Amino acid sequence: MDSAGDDTTQYRVLVVDDDEEVAATISLYLEDDTNLETVIETSAADALDRLDDEDIHCVISDYRMPRATGIDLLEDIREDYPALPFLLFTARGSELVASKAISAGATDYLPKGSPEKYDLLANRTRNAIEQAEARAELERAKARFDALVKNTEYTVITIDEASRIEYVNDAVEELLGYAPEDLDGEHLDTIIPDHPAADHETAVENSLEAGEKHVDWNGTEFSAVHADGTELTVEIAFDEYETGSAGHLFTGVMRRADD
Incomplete structure (x- = not known):
């Protein structure tokens, strides 16, 4: 039907x-x-x-x-x-x-x-x-x-307004050595300790009041931590969308900066 x-x-x-x-x-x-x-x-x-x-x-x-x-x-x-x-x-x-x-x-x-x-x-x-x-x-x-995220070589990650990881695809294991379920509910600083979390969360709060788009991380490079403790540089392109129940979410594509 x-x-x-x-x-x-x-x-x-x-x-x-x-x-x-x-x-x-x-x-x-x-x-x-x-x-x-x-x-x-x-x-x-x-x-x-x-x-x-x-x-x-x-x-x-x-x-x-x-x-x-x-x-x-x-x-x-x-x-x-x-x-x-x-x-x-x-x-x-x-x-x-x-x-x-x-x-x-x-x-x-x-x-x-x-x-x-x-x-x-x-x-x-x-x-x-x-x-x-x-x-x-x-x-x-x-x-x-x-279907899209399972067939891409790039890591796809979704975080909420508090920078908690809501979703990450299987490609994260190749990039950072974590199984997706190991990162579910974790803070983004688990894998990117130096990301501007405080600034990001303040911007989110301010923009929700103003009704404006607030985060522009397109093509931004960060130092990420592999599961084995080594560091590598990754590039993330984030975009924002709003859901009825979960509020604002941010989905990004992450890859090694030298790819």
């Missing part, structure tokens, strides 16, 4: 309910959102066939249906589509059903009821799809990054 793209993309939601009238009502509320379109199936078996044939971005299912429950459907879906958003929307629910649904990998669980419940369902459906799309894009970006 292909993932959706930009804001103009219509996300397709599969509504599974043996009561066609209820399914139609769900569809009506969802399609008030111009980015959502719906398809309806009245059995778990037909829903699985639909998933095989079409690009579906979210499934909304009733719980109690002939021959298979919504949780049975969820378990089957999770075998082939582990990341597909799945919302259980049922009038015959309970805390036990909710617990089983979440344990089986449901994205969300909502009881049926007043019209407000349908509005809530539409909102949670859109949120579930957008979060799944964001996770998928992050995974794609990470895969591209991993």
